[in-house]
Amino acid sequence: MAHYRRTKLLILLCALCYILSAIAAKSYYDVLQVPKSASDDQIKRAYRKLALKYHPDKNQGNEEANKRFAEIINAYEVLSDSEKRGIYDRYGEEGLKQHAASGGRGGGMGVNIQDIFNNFFGGGPAEEEEKIVKGDDVIVELDATLEDLYMGGSLKVWREKNVIKQAPGKRRCNCRNEVYHRQIGPGMFQQMTEQVCEECQNVKYEREGYFITVDIEKGMQDGQEVVFYDDGEPIIDGEPGDLKFRIRTAPHDRFRREGNDLHATVTITLLQALVGFEKTIKHLDEHLVDIGSKGITKPKEVRKLKGEGMPLHFSNKKGDLYVTFEVLFPLKLTDEQKSKIKAVLG
Known part of the structure; x- marks a missing residue:
């Protein structure tokens, strides 16, 4: 009886795990970030961009990126095949699993990931495809505060761009050259090239504006980019360019950044320099850093505080904080003060 109860409990747990995994799983359309009504070209373009972004060669040691890359490959392998997509x-x-078990073409079984990738990015049939016309990329220099770069944050940016809208009338579109052969004699053929076009709805450009939220990740460096794919300049009968926000560290009133390190300058009195002092400085997240000293501090002395610098991007490590001490000398001394100093230091 106890064995029966354990077996029943095990079956229930397995069923629960299956249900939870099914709920948590993303659809293939979500993985490629396209709607369910997406055309083959939309799916192909989405795959190309995401596969390049998450390719293991660009994300070495990043397990999350490698997992995303495998999901992208699997989703594309299904959605690019009309039969599998329909199922x-x-x-x-x-x-798909039942289709594969009944002798269908696989539902992901036996897929060579590198072969699929090569078909787009070298060494495969994609090299023979006609190049897709792309609009201009838009690059915006974005000043990020040290606080946002230290803790992470976001900025709202107003964006204006041209948007393609329908216009009255029709136009020639999707023009391509087609090759055919014409017989000019017994066993003799002439190769001919003819431009073939489709008829599309006419379009026009209109200016639109909207806010974009740009996420600033902890530890981002100057020159790194936050990319919004397909949000650059549009182009008729092509795909739009990308919008790229290029990070630039804004000046700060207390700290100066150099790579992953921070630098600060602190002024102390001559008395503090000679006899020691207690002092703290407020960091970017407002925690206090002890920079006090019990000994003598020389003018221009630099003290290194390990692990108090900037966080490294995608890492738990941090750089260092370097504090330079400026000693504030008195403008003048009285005869009595001079005598006392001589007595002490002489």
């Missing part, structure tokens, strides 16, 4: 849309992943 997935109707029956989901379970339908």
Whole structure:
């Protein structure tokens, strides 16, 4: 009886795990960040961009990126195949598994990830595809505060750009050269090239504005970019460029950044320099850093405080804080003060 109860409990736990994993799993459309109604070209463009972004060569040691890359490859392998996509849309992943088990073409079984990637980025048939026209990338220099770069934050930025809208009338579009052969005699053929175009709705550009939220990640360096794909300048019969916010550290009133290190200058009196002092400085997240001394501090002396610098991007480590001490000398001394100093230091 006890064995039966344990077996029943195990079955229930397995069923619960399966249900939770099914709920948590992203759809293939979510993985590629496209709507369910996306065209083949939209799916192809989304795959190309995401696969480049999360490719292991660009994200060495980043397990999360490697996991995303595998998800992207798997999603594209299904959605780029009309038969598999139809099965997935109707029956989901379970339908693909049954299709594969019944002798279909796989539902992801036996897929060579590198072959799929090569088809787009070298060494495969993609090299023979006609190059897609792309609009201009827009690069914006974005000043980020040291506080945001230290703790992470976000900035709202107003963006204005051209947007393609429908206009009255029709136009020639999607023009391409097609090759055909014409017989000019017995066993003789002439190769001919003809431009073939489609008829599309006419379009026009209109100016629109909206706010974009730019996320600043902890430890980002000057020159790093936050990219909004397809949000650059549009182009008719092509894909839009990208919008890139290039990070630039804004000046700060207490700290100066050099790579992953911070530098600060603190002024102390001559008395403090000679006999020691207790002092703290407020850091970027407002925690207090003890910079006091019990000994003598020389003018221009630099003290290194390990681990009090900037966080490294995608790391738990931090740089160092370097504090330079300026000693404030008195403008003048009385004869009595001079005598006392001579008595002490003489």
